[in-house]
Amino acid sequence: MRKFAIKLLAGFRRLLLLVRKLRARTPDDIAAERVVSGRAWDEFCDTLKAAGASLNFPGAPQDAFNQAEGYRYLSRLARGGLMAFVEHADPKAPVLHRVANETVKLGADNPDNHYQTAAINGDYEYRISGCRNTVSHLTFGTHAGDYGQGGGLPPTGHIDATEIELDAEGRFELALSQQPRPGNWLPMTSETGTLIVRQTFADRDRETPAELTIERINCAAQDKRPTPLTPQQLDAGLKSASLLAAGASLMFAKWARDFQRHSNALPRFDQDVSNAAGGDPNIAYYHSHWALAEDEALLIEVVPPDCEYWNFQLNNYWMESLDYRHHRIHTNKHLANLEDDGSIRLVVAHQDPGLANWIETAGHRSGTMCFRWVQAAAHPQPATRVVRFSDLAARRQAPSPP
Numbered sequence: 533m534r535k536f537a538i539k540l541l542a543g544f545r546r547l548l549l550l551v552r553k554l555r556a557r558t559p560d561d562i563a564a565e566r567v568v569s570g571r572a573w574d575e576f577c578d579t580l581k582a583a584g585a586s587l588n589f590p591g592a593p594q595d596a597f598n599q600a601e602g603y604r605y606l607s608r609l610a611r612g613g614l615m616a617f618v619e620h621a622d623p624k625a626p627v628l629h630r631v632a633n634e635t636v637k638l639g640a641d642n643p644d645n646h647y648q649t650a651a652i653n654g655d656y657e658y659r660i661s662g663c664r665n666t667v668s669h670l671t672f673g674t675h676a677g678d679y680g681q682g683g684g685l686p687p688t689g690h691i692d693a694t695e696i697e698l699d700a701e702g703r704f705e706l707a708l709s710q711q712p713r714p715g716n717w718l719p720m721t722s723e724t725g726t727l728i729v730r731q732t733f734a735d736r737d738r739e740t741p742a743e744l745t746i747e748r749i750n751c752a753a754q755d756k757r758p759t760p761l762t763p764q765q766l767d768a769g770l771k772s773a774s775l776l777a778a779g780a781s782l783m784f785a786k787w788a789r790d791f792q793r794h795s796n797a798l799p800r801f802d803q804d805v806s807n808a809a810g811g812d813p814n815i816a817y818y819h820s821h822w823a824l825a826e827d828e829a830l831l832i833e834v835v836p837p838d839c840e841y842w843n844f845q846l847n848n849y850w851m852e853s854l855d856y857r858h859h860r861i862h863t864n865k866h867l868a869n870l871e872d873d874g875s876i877r878l879v880v881a882h883q884d885p886g887l888a889n890w891i892e893t894a895g896h897r898s899g900t901m902c903f904r905w906v907q908a909a910a911h912p913q914p915a916t917r918v919v920r921f922s923d924l925a926a927r928r929q930a931p932s933p934p
Contacts, residue, residue: 563764572767579774580610586781591789593898598849605637605850606777612636613773616649621769623653625758626746628729637852638780639809640819640902643862644843646731646741654688654724656751657709662744664693664702668866669732669841669906670742672706675810676723685726685810689719692814692907693742707749730812732841732906734866783809784851788900791821796830798903798914816905818914822846822880823898829881829924832903833915836876839908841865844878846891847900859894885924 557565566572586592587602612631620627632638632647641647646667652658652674664670670693675685691706696716698704707713708727710720731741748756759765801817811817822830836842843864846854854861868876869888880891880901893899903914 560762560764563762563767566767567763572763572770576770576774579771579778580606583609583774583778583781586778586785589782589785589789591792592785593849601848601852602850605852606781608636608852609638609777609780610773612638613776614769616651617772617776618766618769621651621765621772622758623651623656623725624748624755626650626652626658626727626748628727628744628746634857639784640817640845640847640851640900641853642730642732642843642904643845643853643856644733644736644841644864646733648729648731648744650727650746652708652720652724652727652746654710654720654722657707657749658727658746659749660706660708660718660744660746662704662742664696664698664704665740665742667731667739667741668734669693669730671730671732671812671814672718673728673730673812674708674718674720674724675726675728676721677725685728686808687810687813688721688724690813691716691718728810734841734864781850787819788821788849788851791819791900795821795823796918797916798832798901800911800913812906814907816908816911818903820901821849821898822901824880824882824893824918825897826882827921828918829879829885829921831917831919832878832880833875834903834912835874836865837905837908837910837912839865839905841906842904842908844891844903845901846880846893846896847902848896849899851900854892854894854896854899859892860890861892861894863889863891879924881921881924883921885921887924 563572583606584603586606587599588594592602593599615629616631620629628648628650630647631649632641654674660672672691673687674689676688677685689708696704696706704716706716706718708718708720710722712719727746729744733739798818798820801819803813803816806815806817807813824830832844841864843862845862848854856862863878868878870876876889878889878891879885879887880893882893884890905911
């Protein structure tokens with residue numbers, strides 16, 4: 533009887549496994565269960581909670597001021613992630629939108645830039661249409677994956693507005709595809725998942741940004757419409773949004789930690805690392821950390837190379853640009869005053885030294901900073917030195933030579 537019972541149980545187990553195999557759950561089934569049970573939302577919240585570990589990464593400041601900015605930073609990343617991966621995540625109907633802007637910042641976002649992005653799929657084809665207008669610098673880049681996948685944004689294609697044919701009114705069309713197209717063409721690969729547009733101002737007050745739209749092409753009309761939200765899309769969107777907050781904050785916390793090895797200096801940043809993180813391959817970056825006592829200032833001097841554009845900016849520790857809407861925390865090729873010999877001297881100080889090219893610290897005692905050249909013929913090393921603020925005041929008051 534005992535042997536019979538064992539055989540019967542074994543047979544029942546095999547039958548149960550067979551039934552389960554025949555009823556194997558699809559990804560849609562799993563996502564639906566995760567949404568209905570609340571697991572998708574719970575894991576989104578758990579990942580956001582875990583993102584807080586970035587604020588305690590080795591080297592991160594632990595004072596209340598910097599920690600408050602850090603938590604605001606995480607909330608901004610979450611907001612940007614939800615916009616990108618839940619609201620505008622459908623590559624069938626891409627939407628150019630601004631994830632990085634005046635109040636969502638990451639990775640030393642450029643105060644001169646009007647960033648736009650869209651979710652795309654390398655297996656589809658797209659057309660960007662628009663008018664160039666008067667913005668100083670305009671580039672388009674396709675990238676593999678997205679920050680929400682935690683693997684960076686390696687480039688898959690790039691084109692500069694100087695390479696784009698315009699009509700007499702400055703209008704153009706740009707094809708995005710894996711296969712080359714006649715005329716204006718931006719390459720993609722099967723791994724492409726993100727479009728990044730950088731519009732860079734020389735003077736925001738005087739220039740008009742390009743007007744741009746994107747649409748999917750070479751498909752039926754119904755395939756251009758957004759697909760109704762599915763549990764799988766929501767589940768994936770919540771995962772990506774929370775991973776953006778956790779992954780990007782951790783990556784840039786590591787960068788900021790490493791920058792402290794050369795605080796108050798500006799060595800050139802590794803171009804391959806920059807490209808992998810979504811940086812423009814035509815830009816040479818000089819990332820670093822800065823720290824100044826109340827009576828100190830940082831002098832930065834360099835002869836700018838022949839280049840399309842350059843700028844310098846201050847960031848907080850979390851690599852968010854400081855508030856450029858209300859403070860002079862950056863300057864560029866158009867705005868800066870040059871010395872008689874063609875060099876540029878920047879003064880980073882807590883107070884106005886009364887000298888040209890003052891960069892405000894906006895209530896910060898330390899943070900990160902960035903110098904960048906765009907399409908430069910050479911890459912000179914900026915010289916830096918910390919001086920006493922009182923010495924700057926004395927220099928300002930000294931009489932001019934006869």
